[in-house]
Amino acid sequence: MNPLFKFILRLVSSPKIDIQEDYQSMRRLQKLFSRQPKPTYRIMDKRIYATADDHEIPVRIFYPKVKKHEEPVIYFHGGGWVIGDIETYTRPCINLADSMGRIIYSVDYRLAPEHPYPAGLDDCLRVAEVLMTKLEEDEPDWILMGDSAGANLAAAVSLMLRDKKKRLPSRQILIYPVTYWDHTEASPFESIRTNGYDYGLTIKKIQEYMELYAPDEAIRKSETISPLMAEDLSNQPDTLVITAEFDPLRDEGEAYARALEEAGNTAKVHRVNNSVHGFITYPKFTEPIEETFSAINSFLNQS
Structure with a gap:
């Protein structure tokens, strides 16, 4: 790993960062550093209404330069259920x-802690x-996709659609998903201990995100x-799980x-070596992104 990049990761891994106190500042910083495309790019915004209280759920639609396939993709962004939105994920979604x-x-789903689980x-x-x-029924199938907390939401939605006997996506792509509740040293997963301190996303941050999303451990x-x-876990879509070598998740x-x-x-699992959590937001010419796009297209285009 590049020594300068590793040094930066250690800086942002500081235990002084408290998600529960600093999440609003992190939202502002994320918006500040999100590079937005020209307003003439091929996007369209629409609203879908929830049934319970009739609130609006913003959805941004991204059209590729060249449409090669009919199956549309529903994407849930990452950010620990606390940060991120369709603005900060506009560039990654254009690239995808x-x-x-x-x-x-x-x-653009509602965020915790203002709107906790569910x-x-x-x-x-x-x-x-x-x-x-x-x-x-004879029209194209859908693909469900997300990264980090968004991948967690995608996995949960697939389970809920099955239980409600609703139409399922044909495939789901989960990029470094959260799939378990314990991110302390007591976790059964070794990557929590080996990657949980120096690579940007720390186990302290994960735990704080989860507590904002769902304060009750049960x-x-x-x-x-x-x-x-x-x-x-039966009757789930064909699934591609993409992981990062130095990710606690x-x-x-x-x-x-x-x-x-x-x-x-x-x-299927595809592990991106020499990479850390969060790389889906990198520029499209970087190695982790190129490898990930290749793995996604190989998975989707196999017959």
Whole structure:
């Protein structure tokens, strides 16, 4: 790993950073450093309404330069359920749309702690239900996708759609997902201990994010926050799990793929070596992004 990059990672891994106190500042910094495209780029905003209180759920639609495939993608952004939005994820979604040759629908779900669990999950489920059920059976299938907390939401939505006997996506892509509730030294996953202190995303930060999202530990153990705790993982979409070598979440993401396979599903893991959590927001010419796009397209385009 580049020594300068490793030094920067150690700086942002400082235990002095307290997510529960600093999350609003982190939101502002994220917006400040998010490079926005020209306003003439191929995007369109729309609103989907929730049923309970009729609040709006913003959805941004990204059209690729060249549309190569009919299956659209529903994307849930990362950010620990606390930071991130469709603005800060506009550039990554443009890159994904162009790379995949597919239309992407990016969901601006509600964030904790203002809207704790299950608010964000409910928004994601509502958007998936509205978009996927509007199609006839003979029309293109949908792909569910997300990174980090967004990948966690995607996995949870797939489980909930199955339980509600709703239409499922044909495939899901989970990029360094959160799949388990315990991110302390007592975790069963070795990557928590080996990668949890010096690589940007620390186990302290993960724990603080989760406590903002779901303050009750018992709730954090439920399958809609910790899909690895699900008693039944059958009837899930074909799944690609992408992990990062130096990510504390690496092992639990790969464990989820194994659990899906053991339950009779098709699941594949692609580990991006010499990489850390959060690389999906990197510029598209960087090695982790190029490798990830190649792995995604190989997974989607196999017949």
